[in-house]
Amino acid sequence: MADNTYDVIVIGGGAVGEVLAERVVKRGLSAVIVESELLGGECSYWACMPSKALLRSGEALRAAKNVKGASAAVTGELDAAAVLERRDSFTRNWDDSSQREWADGAGITVLKGRARLDGPKRVVVRLNDGNAGNGGTGGTGGTGGEERTLEARHAVAACVGSLPRIPDIPGLREVRPWTSRDATSAKEAPRRLAVIGAGPVGSELAQAWNDLGSQVTLLVAEDRMLPTLEPFAGEYVAKAHVEAGIDVRTNVTVQSVSRLAGTGGGEGDVGPLSVQTDQGEIVVDQILAATGREPSTGELGLETVGLEPGRWLDVDDSCRVNGVEGGWLYSAGDTNHRALFTHQGKYQARVCGDAIAARARGEHAAPVAWSPYAATADHGAVPAVVFTDPEVAMVGLTEQAAIDQGMTVRVAEYEIGNVAGAALYVDGYTGHAKLVVDQERLVPVGFTAVGPAAGELLHAATVAIVGEVPLDRLWHAVPAYPTVSEVWLRLLETYGM
Ligand SMILES: Cc1cc2nc3c(=O)[nH]c(=O)nc-3n(C[C@H](O)[C@H](O)[C@H](O)COP(=O)(O)OP(=O)(O)OC[C@H]3O[C@@H](n4cnc5c(N)ncnc54)[C@H](O)[C@@H]3O)c2cc1C
Ligand SMILES: NC(=O)c1ccc[n+]([C@@H]2O[C@H](COP(=O)([O-])OP(=O)(O)OC[C@H]3O[C@@H](n4cnc5c(N)ncnc54)[C@H](O)[C@@H]3O)[C@@H](O)[C@H]2O)c1
Numbered sequence: 001m002a003d004n005t006y007d008v009i010v011i012g013g014g015a016v017g018e019v020l021a022e023r024v025v026k027r028g029l030s031a032v033i034v035e036s037e038l039l040g041g042e043c044s045y046w047a048c049m050p051s052k053a054l055l056r057s058g059e060a061l062r063a064a065k066n067v068k069g070a071s072a073a074v075t076g077e078l079d080a081a082a083v084l085e086r087r088d089s090f091t092r093n094w095d096d097s098s099q100r101e102w103a104d105g106a107g108i109t110v111l112k113g114r115a116r117l118d119g120p121k122r123v124v125v126r127l128n129d130g131n132a133g134n135g136g137t138g139g140t141g142g143t144g145g146e147e148r149t150l151e152a153r154h155a156v157a158a159c160v161g162s163l164p165r166i167p168d169i170p171g172l173r174e175v176r177p178w179t180s181r182d183a184t185s186a187k188e189a190p191r192r193l194a195v196i197g198a199g200p201v202g203s204e205l206a207q208a209w210n211d212l213g214s215q216v217t218l219l220v221a222e223d224r225m226l227p228t229l230e231p232f233a234g235e236y237v238a239k240a241h242v243e244a245g246i247d248v249r250t251n252v253t254v255q256s257v258s259r260l261a262g263t264g265g266g267e268g269d270v271g272p273l274s275v276q277t278d279q280g281e282i283v284v285d286q287i288l289a290a291t292g293r294e295p296s297t298g299e300l301g302l303e304t305v306g307l308e309p310g311r312w313l314d315v316d317d318s319c320r321v322n323g324v325e326g327g328w329l330y331s332a333g334d335t336n337h338r339a340l341f342t343h344q345g346k347y348q349a350r351v352c353g354d355a356i357a358a359r360a361r362g363e364h365a366a367p368v369a370w371s372p373y374a375a376t377a378d379h380g381a382v383p384a385v386v387f388t389d390p391e392v393a394m395v396g397l398t399e400q401a402a403i404d405q406g407m408t409v410r411v412a413e414y415e416i417g418n419v420a421g422a423a424l425y426v427d428g429y430t431g432h433a434k435l436v437v438d439q440e441r442l443v444p445v446g447f448t449a450v451g452p453a454a455g456e457l458l459h460a461a462t463v464a465i466v467g468e469v470p471l472d473r474l475w476h477a478v479p480a481y482p483t484v485s486e487v488w489l490r491l492l493e494t495y496g497m
Helices: 015-026 040-045 046-064 080-090 097-106 181-184 200-211 231-243 341-360 399-403 419-427 454-466 484-495
Strands: 005-011 030-033 107-116 123-126 146-157 162-164 190-196 215-219 246-249 254-259 273-277 280-284 286-289 292-297 329-332 383-386 391-398 409-415 431-439 443-451
Touching: 005 015, 005 107, 015 030, 015 040, 015 097, 015 341, 030 280, 040 046, 046 080, 046 181, 046 200, 097 107, 107 146, 146 254, 146 341, 162 419, 181 190, 181 200, 181 286, 190 200, 190 280, 200 215, 200 383, 231 246, 231 391, 231 431, 231 443, 273 286, 383 454, 391 454, 399 409, 399 431, 399 443, 419 484, 431 484, 443 454
Parallel strands: 005 030, 005 146, 030 107, 146 329, 190 215, 190 286, 215 246
Antiparallel strands: 107 123, 123 146, 162 292, 254 273, 273 280, 383 391, 391 443, 409 431, 431 443
């Protein structure tokens, strides 16, 4: 008879749930992860990893073509089949056995099944068919359809991620559009692809499938791509997308989607899709809804602990869910809607795991800003890279967001191509950087760069913003010559130093 009591029950074994479980086990607690699909979650199998694998080969090809001396050696085209094969190797063909081995080694029990809360500190799991748990420390075997009730001594952490949101456009659901899951796992390129939405998902995947041979139309509701970032970021990416052959349409409303008749070629003959917009009709073979995320808490049993199902979970800075008596429910990662990025969710998981372990020892572990028990960086120092070509890297606040928060700001902007390191890196480097400075404290609060490999400029900016490094000290952080990072010096000079 298995022991069904654990110190910590983690619901959802995505990247975030894994880190949380690992953290509490390292602090001496026992932990079980309940995962209904693949251990490793969205990032490993349908998001970060496959999307970046799809993008990387095209980027490498263009990089070589843009350096005189190397370009002459590049005579072929992108090998789409090899790119897809490489993508499959990163997802291990959607097999999570290595992750389960990792969990075993880390002393984490894994149960494969669907979990729901059933009152305080209690979780009911409907085991998957042929439950492929790791049988770890708690002894987990079990057969499909069977229900098992788990009890937590200290905490339950809901790390159930988020789901793709499909908007209420007439006909869209009926034609079963691609979501990010399909667009990261597809085995061949549709001839014509419409992408709705130009956030990170739409911007990256439009590029990936254009590289792989699809004729892509990107439908942007706003006046620019990447509308929540500094305006120049979306403008640079849109220009590159258009030059690469993508039809980027802005200020467009998608009115309806319907399937046209096939050619009468028998079973399996599906006709193309007609996408009606206020700028005319587009006929495509596939449509991707890259239209944001929604909570995946609808069937989590939140009503049994006094919370409303189907909502993002509201947490304090230690990722403890607000409004739950006894304070035993936590949530890290997409589910708390603080910052929907793998790295930031894993940061929350480290903070949350430490807070749970400290409280299990009887400590108060108050989420005081910048303490080990507070995910303070979520509030104004979240780094992110959009892996388009050119890349967009940003951390902290945009100029507008800083103004909206009541700050008095001054900005400095610089063309990255003017620094020697950038000119050497690629012929005709095109890129732009912007620093946002809080004039009261004279510290940087935001940084955005767009350009080839701009993502590698980001961590310096993150350190400066998290460290609230005053500009007169930042002045002494000398970038090595000739690196692209010299843009830092130029930004400070442009600012007036
Ligand atoms: C196309 C795409 C590209 C992205 N690229 C990047 C990127 O480059 N960098 C980056 O930082 N972020 C990226 N993101 C965002 C990133 O994927 C998410 O922020 C991250 O996956 C969130 O991790 P998580 O563990 O919170 O959730 P998930 O990875 O979604 O994990 C949640 C897990 O919970 C399981 N689950 C749900 N409900 C239950 C239940 N009731 N019982 C048992 N198990 C359950 C699910 O099966 C899932 O495995 C991308 C997102 C998309 C869509
Ligand atoms: N490189 C990365 O770090 C990376 C990559 C991909 C995704 N992500 C994360 O995944 C999450 C989801 O990304 P996303 O791009 O799907 O979401 P998003 O919310 O950033 O962008 C969705 C876009 O779809 C548009 N949209 C929504 N409904 C629409 C409609 N009916 N018609 C036309 N347009 C519509 C919105 O206006 C918005 O611009 C984000 O939070 C992001 O942080 C990160």
